[in-house]
Amino acid sequence: MKRNIGIAILALCGICLIVFAMMAAGAKPMEAFQGLIKGSLGSPAAIAGTLRETTPLLIAGIAVFFALRAGLFNIGVEGQLTVGACACAFVVLKIPGPFGIVLGTIAGMVAGGLWAMPAGLIKAYRGGHEVITTIMLNNVAGLFTLALVSGPMKDPTLAGTTTANIAESSHLPAVYDQNSLTISLALVFGLVGAIYLAGWFKRTVAGYEVRAVGANPTAAAVAGISAKNVIVRAMTTSGMIAGFAGAMQVLAFEHRFYGGFSPGYGFDALGVALLAGQSAFGLIPSSLLFGILAKGGTAIQIYGVPKGITTVILGVLIVVAAAIRYRKAKAVES
Secondary structure, rough: OOHHHHHHHHHHHHHHHHHHHHHHHHHHHHHHHHHHHHHHOOOOOHHHHHHHHHHHHHHHHHHHHHHHHHOOOOOOHHHHHHHHHHHHHHHHHHOOOOHHHHHHHHHHHHHHHHHOOOOOOOOHOOOOOOOHHHHHHHHHHHHHHHHHHHHOOOOOOOOOEEEEOOHHHHHHOOEEEEEEEEEHHHHHHHHHHHHHHHHHHHHHHHHHHHHHHHOOHHHHHHHHOHHHHHHHHHHHHHHHHHHHHHHHHHHHHEEEEEEEEEOOOHHHHHHHHHHHOOOHHHHHHHHHHHHHHHHHHHHHHHEEHHHHHHHHHHHHHHHHHHHHHHHHHHHHHH
16 A cells, blocks of 8 residues: 555656646646647647657567566667668668568668677676677767768768668558558557567567576576577577667668668667566557657647657656556565
8 A cells, every 4th residue: 555655656746747847848738738649649640650750669669678578678779770770771772672672671680680699698608788788889880880871871962971762662561541641561560579579478488588587597597598598599689670670760761871860769669668567568558658759749849848858758657667567576576
């Protein structure tokens, strides 16, 4: 009972913090909230924009979630997504059409996996913390791809650090595109991936091994599971999923690669995965919430509310969700 009261007080304090921040900016909270909903869900075009924001967050969130289940905090999804997008764009520009889409997607996944693998190897065999190694690899990924798109991959006919646009035949098709509402096939891939992953963790031996190592590596070793192999596989797989997210972003939305390709999808995916809790199913509503805030955050600026207020809202939600998970864990222990 006391724990429930504590969480309720925490949630109330969070709401008060959000309201105070809006009022401090000179905005009316109710008008800002209505603007947020209208800007993200108020029209077919707004919904399409929200789904576009949700798609990379969902797929990248799957990448982070997979690593978390193995006890790994993959901060490097941003870099893995970036190199995956760059590799995909390179291949598709050379080989347009449906075959190029397949090869580009594979190239993106391979690039993302290879970029994540060193962090897994260092963690498994040298004890280096994956947070440090993946953060450093993020910087290397950004600078490396920027060098490529500034030099050999740059389109000389376009201003800025960007490749040429991929051929229209290489665009990932939409499953629905009418009345300003577009639903990309990439979103379907993300939804299927989250649903499949939920079952994979529960019904397969490999899924059990990942969960066992994430829960207690020592106990897993006693049970005959090679924690080192699982760590390397989990980090590499997480990177491959992140690379897939980058490839989908190129094929479905951006249709090119350029410097500063990701606005922070890999970092936002950390919040998506944390808010999802212990089930992969939770990634779907969590990524949708992030998508709503990302799309609606632009609309509420007309009410005098800084777009950054959405970060405050997300932070409050994650803190409350973490408190609830902590309470449940303590209840199980007792």
